[in-house]
Amino acid sequence: MLFALSLDLIALGIILGIMISMGMALTMSIVVLIAISGKLASFNIAQKNKTAILVEHSIETFAGAALATIGLLLLFANI
Incomplete structure (x- = not known):
């Protein structure tokens, strides 16, 4: 992103920053969903055993x- 800005490619730098942010948000959302579903599955198993x-x-x-x-x-x- 900073490399694009140093080459006076402002629009590309902004797009890269937005894409990096969206990628991090998507990754964290997937990790949280996996953790929550794993926790629910372990609670269901724990009630039985x-x-x-x-x-x-x-x-x-x-x-x-x-x-x-x-x-x-x-x-x-x-x-």
């Missing part, structure tokens, strides 16, 4: 640890 509750908590713990690990890796990559 008590060991599913343990599995659900394990998945949540693993997901949190994975997210923290990725964040730390990205942080240390920039240091």
Whole structure:
């Protein structure tokens, strides 16, 4: 986007900025929809089976640890 602006291609730079924003919004919306549907599916399974509750908590713990690990890796990559 900044490259297009540096070449005095204002319209192209604005279009690129809008497209990048739309792509990020679409990606985040899809991730949220997948997370919500997975949560609903795990709740439906947990009501039928008590060991599913343990599995659900394990998945949540693993997901949190994975997210923290990725964040730390990205942080240390920039240091």
